[in-house]
Amino acid sequence: MFYLRLARGYRAPDLGRWLLTSAAGAVVAAFLLRALGRAMSDPLGSGGAVTRLLWCLPPLAAVAWFAAVAARAVPAQRPERITGLIAAGAGPARIRALIAGETALAGTLGCALTLLLFLILRNDIAGAALAPELGMGVELPPAAPITLLVLVPLVAGISAAAAVPVTDALPGATPAPGPRGFHPLRIALPTGLIVTGVALELYGLRPGAAEDGRPVRLPAGLGTTSTAALGGWAMTALGLALLTGPLLSWAGRLLALARPTPLRLLAGRGLTAEARRLGPPLAVFALTLAVVLTVVRHWVRTPGNADILPVVEAGLLIGCAAAAVVVRLAEIRTARREVTDALLGLGTPPRLLYSAVAIRTLTAGTVLLLTGGLTALLGAAVLA
Template sequence: MFYLRLARGYRAPDLGRWLLTAAAAAVVAGFLLRALGRALSDPLGSGDAVVRLLWCLPALAAVSWFAAVAARAVPAQRPERIAGLISAGAGPGRIRALIAGESALAAGLGSALTLVVFLVLRNDIAGATLAPELGMGVALPAAAPVTLLALLPLLAGAGAAIAVPVGDTLPGSGPRPAPHRFHVLRVAVPVGLLVTGVALELYGLRPGAGENARPVRLPAGLGSSNLATLAGWAVTALGLALLTGPLLAWAGRLLAIARPTPLRLLAGRGLTAQARRLGPPLAVLALTLAVVLTVIRYWVAAPGTADVLPVVETGLVVGCAVAAVLTRLAEIRGTRRDVTEDLLRLGAPPRLLYGAVALRVLTAGTVLLVTGGLTALLGAAVLA
């Protein structure tokens, strides 16, 4: 209780992170409870209950990942809070448990709110349209919703606990700057995946390939495709996502070559130093947006094939990806606060710093346009 009292005093970023986690968990809880309601309404042995639960996995992964990214940013955003806890005798393990407990509590409250709404609607309030989704007219086992909704705080808490490095919580040991160079293996693996995926997709798109191949039925009314094309696109998308970090670092180095101006030097060195942290969330965002644009293009070309559930789930995943990117940017800003203050103290004009930020954003956006555009282009070939 003493540590919880020290942890109080939320600011707007802390409250926003907490509310976003709760809201995302509430939406995912709605997916889980809808799957439960349909399982109660459908006849036994239909087999659709497992498919509906599998649809919830991407949303569960998105919430857990966002909780991890948000928890990772806490030591950088609130160093005075971590210092106060350390002064009170809390070690790295307790600080990690406290941050994980906050994420689990937010996810648990969001899930509980959705459960209350679900139970209220089952009390003869919902109409005939929602009756099958809620399992009305069938007794609700008490353990079923509790078991399903317990997954959200457990996954959010576990993701937050794993994401917070122990070294960042020790006195005077802020996050160590990552080396600017990527290991050759971290570059060779995504390049190999990219080449393999493109070769597989070209093999699946060859003339006459669909005659002998067994078609794979895609969800959400997206038609069908052969296994080689689908596997090739998945491997290519993974390779492009893993290559985002090295591409950001190389783009930063290109900005700082050939007698750079102070603007290009600051932007290039900053982007190179931040590539390792910015790479994963930006890669997830680019991959998600590429998939969304590809699916929307298919739905526009084939009217009447869209489904409500994939649309809502896609909106949740995109929202978590955008929130994770913004959280990571806030974390980087917190870790670079001392550097910015030193530059201003040395006489650097604020216009120069703002220009360097704008140039970094433009360069990173170009990299994401390349990786996301290739992912969307190859995905459109899968759904053609």
């Protein structure tokens, strides 16, 4: 009943966040139930059940990532709700538990709808093409789907609880100012990963490398590649993702270099200040998009290897990553509202603020094009 009372005060962003979490959880539940149906349809000892369950991990991780980013933005976007909860006697830990429970409830609703559809289709409604995917003709153990589907709200709730800092759950509290820049180790680690990964990938792609060692067979019809090339690409992609935040900060400093105009000063200082919060969701989005585009390029060059399951998973991954970016941008906009009002009160033209936002967007897009483009280029070399 408490969550129903909270839902009465939902606005459009809250409802959208809740529905997106439910929809993503429903898709992941469909993957899990398909793996269960195929496991019941296949003969004993045929194998493949573990592989199909492993295919469910990327979309489950995408839902966890979106749930974490969305839960992190709740205290900033709805301070009046948090204030009301504190007035009712809820402390920071309880507020974190309430946000996590709300997220888990959204995932539970999506899983319940998918389970209902799964049971309806098993009732002699689905055709022969879907019979192996649903495990038709085999008795369904009641505990099996519940055990699998409980993973979705559990992972989403834990991710949401871990993402909300206790200090941010207290409106009116003055948080300690965080560091504006990045620690040298934060820059040295991804740089080392990039250099080592590129060297390892070049070693794995050298002439005659296919005869050395045991090649790795990639899923989804992506062929085979060497272990060194695949490991080098993974290290490079991780390094580029970790370097996204520092690159955004450096790009902001570059905008405000020398004698900047008010437009460049606002754009550069704003991008530098928000680089730490913008970096992670933008890095995940760029990495996901680069991987998906690389795989699609390979499928286009070699027709007949595409499968519907990776296509749906790719759509879910991109959707969750893009939604996380939108939520983080909304959180930053809410946090900067006081600064924006102060600038407008001092007589700053609104057109100047819009132009600064446009320049920040263009600069961040350039950084993502650099990191994502390099990731896709090196990935294409692995799949060549």
